[in-house]
Amino acid sequence: MxxxxxxxxFALPSPVWVVGTYGENNTPNIMTAAWAGIxxxxxxxxxxxxxxxxxxxxxxxxxxxxxISIPSSKQAxxxxxxxxxxxxxxxxFTTANLTAVKSEFVDAPYVEEFPLILECxxxxxxxxxxxxxxxxxxxxIKADEAVLNExxxxxxxxxxxxxxxxxxxxxYHIGEQLGQAHSIGMKFKI
Amino acid sequence: MxxxxxxxxFALPSPVWVVGTYGENNTPNIMTAAWAGIxxxxxxxxxxxxxxxxxxxxxxxxxxxxxISIPSSKQAxxxxxxxxxxxxxxxxFTTANLTAVKSEFVDAPYVEEFPLILECxxxxxxxxxxxxxxxxxxxxIKADEAVLNExxxxxxxxxxxxxxxxxxxxxYHIGEQLGQAHSIGMKFKI
Numbered sequence: 001m002x003x004x005x006x007x008x009x010f011a012l013p014s015p016v017w018v019v020g021t022y023g024e025n026n027t028p029n030i031m032t033a034a035w036a037g038i039x040x041x042x043x044x045x046x047x048x049x050x051x052x053x054x055x056x057x058x059x060x061x062x063x064x065x066x067x068i069s070i071p072s073s074k075q076a077x078x079x080x081x082x083x084x085x086x087x088x089x090x091x092x093f094t095t096a097n098l099t100a101v102k103s104e105f106v107d108a109p110y111v112e113e114f115p116l117i118l119e120c121x122x123x124x125x126x127x128x129x130x131x132x133x134x135x136x137x138x139x140x141i142k143a144d145e146a147v148l149n150e151x152x153x154x155x156x157x158x159x160x161x162x163x164x165x166x167x168x169x170x171x172y173h174i175g176e177q178l179g180q181a182h183s184i185g186m187k188f189k190i
Numbered sequence: 191m192x193x194x195x196x197x198x199x200f201a202l203p204s205p206v207w208v209v210g211t212y213g214e215n216n217t218p219n220i221m222t223a224a225w226a227g228i229x230x231x232x233x234x235x236x237x238x239x240x241x242x243x244x245x246x247x248x249x250x251x252x253x254x255x256x257x258i259s260i261p262s263s264k265q266a267x268x269x270x271x272x273x274x275x276x277x278x279x280x281x282x283f284t285t286a287n288l289t290a291v292k293s294e295f296v297d298a299p300y301v302e303e304f305p306l307i308l309e310c311x312x313x314x315x316x317x318x319x320x321x322x323x324x325x326x327x328x329x330x331i332k333a334d335e336a337v338l339n340e341x342x343x344x345x346x347x348x349x350x351x352x353x354x355x356x357x358x359x360x361x362y363h364i365g366e367q368l369g370q371a372h373s374i375g376m377k378f379k380i
Binding site: 068123137176 | 236
């Protein structure tokens with residue numbers, strides 16, 4: 001018997017993704033988003049939801065582009081900071097000692113220090129409620145050489161991303177491998 | 191200098207959520223989704239992307255409802271299984287020894303054995319590409335008493351959800367707390 005606890009966003013876990021955009025005068029901005037996820041395989045797309053008050057909201061609308069810079073758990077402080085203050089008031093790259101690099105394929109900057117980058121072209125916007133969802137087509141992935149395995153794939157154990165819990169309002173490390181997907185469930189297959 | 195590795199869904203990490211629906215004759219079905227995330231705070235909403243070939247796709251279209259049952263890492267085998275086979279061919283609840291419970295508020299079943307449940311009413315569908323995104327308004331959260339803290343909140347350390355890596359095609363445990371969100375980044379605030 002389960003306990004009913006009302007209509008809340010208690011969906012665990014959430015990713016911690018840093019959205020990079022250009023504002024006026026090509027000022028680079030970042031903000032941290034957790035209302036996000038992959039939303040399509042073909043074309044490869046991610047969805048990120050933002051509120052209108054965010055500087056990033058207007059930036060994406062104007063430039064039709066954004067990046068996702070995925071921080072490692074060693075960069076949680078920088079990522080948390082990017083979600084705490086508004087890009088309309090401060091240059092967060094400078095304050096957090098991060099380097100803005102212009103994307104190769106889209107009109108948005110990414111965070112050089114973070115290991116895994118998604119360059120995204122705005123594909124669709126979806127009005128939901130308080131949040132607007134931006135669906136971005138991933139046009140390129142960029143990764144530090146150090147996080148690639150022998151096949152050239154960025155592995156989770158090297159990228160070391162972390163997650164956000166909407167119930168605890170805290171970040172958590174990702175730990176050891178639990179099992180191979182599309183494989184461990186075969187024991188039930190009849 | 192980062193290495194370009196092309197347009198891929200290498201966005202880390204993804205949640206592992208089990209989508210519950212009713213098919214014809216009220217047959218309960220589950221399928222595991224990782225192309226998913228929170229997408230709005232007000233109203234509280236989650237987005238889950240499915241391909242048209244899935245039994246769950248037609249079920250959600252007809253019933254305008256679905257649940258998300260969030261498995262703990264102890265239930266990774268059952269969750270993986272629910273993603274491996276089609277609900278058009280087999281009753282996955284029976285095969286994986288899981289119990290279907292009718293939701294209190296929406297026309298969809300959830301998995302009794304999983305610790306955290308979202309009852310969702312279909313709000314919008316978004317055609318993206320190969321995947322269609324289903325945006326569900328969370329009308330109630332249900333949780334096992336055992337995963338609640340003293341304030342009645344389901345904590346990540348008790349729910350013990352796990353993540354999926356689209357680069358490694360593997361599941362990973364979530365480990366220890368890294369820091370408090372909206373707090374650790376204050377050190378950069380000026």
